[in-house]
Amino acid sequence: MWAFIHKLGSPKWxxxxxxxxxxxFWTTAVLLIGVGTVWGLAFAPADxxxxxxxRIIYVHxxxxxxxxxxxxxxxxxxxxxxxxxIKIADMAAAMMAPLGAAMTFVGLFSGAVWGVPTWGTWWxxxxxxxxxLILFFLYIGVIALRGAFSSRHSASRxxxxxxxxxxxxxxxxxxxxxxxxxxxxxxxxxxxxxPSMPADMWLPLLIMVLGFYCFFVAVTLxxxxxxxxxxxxxxxxxxxxxxxxx
Amino acid sequence: MAFESFxxxxxxxxxxxxxxxAWAVTLALLLVSGIHARAEHRRLLxxxxxxxxxxxxxxxxxGGTTNHYxxxxxxxxx
Numbered sequence: 001m002w003a004f005i006h007k008l009g010s011p012k013w014x015x016x017x018x019x020x021x022x023x024x025f026w027t028t029a030v031l032l033i034g035v036g037t038v039w040g041l042a043f044a045p046a047d048x049x050x051x052x053x054x055r056i057i058y059v060h061x062x063x064x065x066x067x068x069x070x071x072x073x074x075x076x077x078x079x080x081x082x083x084x085x086i087k088i089a090d091m092a093a094a095m096m097a098p099l100g101a102a103m104t105f106v107g108l109f110s111g112a113v114w115g116v117p118t119w120g121t122w123w124x125x126x127x128x129x130x131x132x133l134i135l136f137f138l139y140i141g142v143i144a145l146r147g148a149f150s151s152r153h154s155a156s157r158x159x160x161x162x163x164x165x166x167x168x169x170x171x172x173x174x175x176x177x178x179x180x181x182x183x184x185x186x187x188x189x190x191x192x193x194x195p196s197m198p199a200d201m202w203l204p205l206l207i208m209v210l211g212f213y214c215f216f217v218a219v220t221l222x223x224x225x226x227x228x229x230x231x232x233x234x235x236x237x238x239x240x241x242x243x244x245x246x
Numbered sequence: 247m248a249f250e251s252f253x254x255x256x257x258x259x260x261x262x263x264x265x266x267x268a269w270a271v272t273l274a275l276l277l278v279s280g281i282h283a284r285a286e287h288r289r290l291l292x293x294x295x296x297x298x299x300x301x302x303x304x305x306x307x308x309g310g311t312t313n314h315y316x317x318x319x320x321x322x323x324x
Contacts (some may be wrong), residue, residue, distance in 0.1 A: 026280075032278050037273075039267070052248075052265060053258070053265060098279075105275070106272045114268060117264050222283040224297065225284075225287055238294065242297070
């Protein structure tokens, strides 16, 4: 087990294994998002209350899930970096932050657009909306903080600490709809009970969620490979790799 | 199929602006993120290859870089 973790922490090994995994993640992501898009937009039945505007759910929910999962992943990576000084964990944290910010923006934006026909307003200082906005600012903060130091080590430590502290916001987002129920509806899904919507509605949503997760893994692995090339450009194996390719 | 016709599908039961805006922004951001991740890696690999070739060229010519600088220095002296 420890040998495996140690190997996983080696940039050279990670670069090799990720190149074999990546095509699978890209293909699965494109397939799932493609199927989910066609199904969700054209084939899923219209909602009896909201009509067709509810089709925004197929981008809104996956983006919001990802926005929160990426932040948790970033905090875990930060913890691993702080405790075990594993550099690759810090690279992961650095590379996933922009996608997390983008997904938070998508969640907020699609929610605002959806709110106009359903709630009659695009924004309200509802607990769920506000805590998501805070998540967006936390992402911006983590990215800015990383850019604010001239020493990479200080930047990584500061960004890790902010991610680990900011992760407190995630349970607040999750339970905000139950604790302060003002505008945003509580979750339509739970692990313990059957979904309240027909399978023709929730299956495409599940497919979109899985597709978004695969996409996140693909983008993060790809960007970590770039970061490895950037940080290790003077290592012998990187130079040999570039030599072989040219 | 949840719609009668293609026009029906585009109209989204009157919710076209909302549905299509949200979807367009989401898919566009996904597309940009994916393309950026791949282009970034390609660009870095190319840069590394260029650097390797340059170093090989410099190592290949007799005297390497030092010769070049020496000649520059001599020209200034005279």
